[in-house]
Amino acid sequence: MHDLKQLITIKGTRDGLTLFIDDTCSFDEAVNELREKLLANQPKQKEPRVSVTIKLGNRFLSDDQKESLHNLIRDENRFIIQGIESEVITKNEALAFMEDSEVKTVNRIVRSGQVLEVTGDLLLIGDVNPGGTVVSTGNIYIMGHLHGIAHAGVNGDRNTIIAASYMNPSQLRIADYISRAPDYESDGVYMECGLIDEEQDKIIIDRLQVLAQKQKSINRFERRIKNG
Incomplete structure (x- = not known):
């Protein structure tokens, strides 16, 4: 028995x-x-x-x-x-999770006075001109020039990052952190990213290569792009 x-x-x-x-x-x-x-x-x-x-x-x-x-x-x-x-x-929770983790691909130029806001990660193929703003609950990847404002992790996610082919923003924001001109080179830099450095307690600009060691989110982004 x-x-x-x-x-x-x-x-x-x-x-x-x-x-x-x-x-x-x-x-x-x-x-x-x-x-x-x-x-x-x-x-x-x-x-x-x-x-x-x-x-x-x-x-x-x-x-x-x-x-x-x-x-x-x-x-x-x-x-x-x-x-x-x-x-x-629940189904509603699953749909909300999918929306929040989805990569939104946008092909446009964000001009002065315009605001592009998405839920999830943003992949922008185009420029953000001075006076333009991009906002995302997730990461922000810009295949172009960033001259305006970028705000990642708008709902409070401090692990998000902002990457651009050419980084010369007027302002970077990640969650509740704000980076102004003294925190990055005014002439702009190529293929760089902004992320929160917890030891310095501020947003820093660094090479894209640091994401392989510091950010799991970039790996998730790569998998989503490969898997469609």
Whole structure:
């Protein structure tokens, strides 16, 4: 006679408990075993509250099911839910992720007074003239001259970069960092990129080759270009 499969695995960490829920059983089966495991591992009254992180694997929970888990764990006095993590996302979340990670290719000149703004990485085949602005939630790659303003990681991603065939911007911005004229050569430079140097706590201009060591994002960009 075979032993019953364990549906709930509990591991202790410095931050509390991590609960791994088998993703092949029914939700009701998982809840029943979870209730038993929580009672067996309930901390004593004098001990501080214990944080619990729940890992669902390839299981998607409805809002009602999440609420059931919250209620179950709250009922066991000394536990606090730190988070519920799943490898499964909704269709809307997947579409939003695809849009945010997509490379938007634009073939145009951004002239003075114009603003080109995209979600995801921007590949601009053309120039950004003085007074023109390009803005992206991801990286910015310009196959041309950058004379205007470029703002990468506009939603706060400090790991993004700005690269251009000819770099002579009036201003570079990455997330909440701003680089003005003293931070780069006023005469312009060829095939350079702007990125945040954490040690100097500012945007620097460097050779494109440094991205191979410092930025994983450029590798993702290369794969997306190769794979279409």
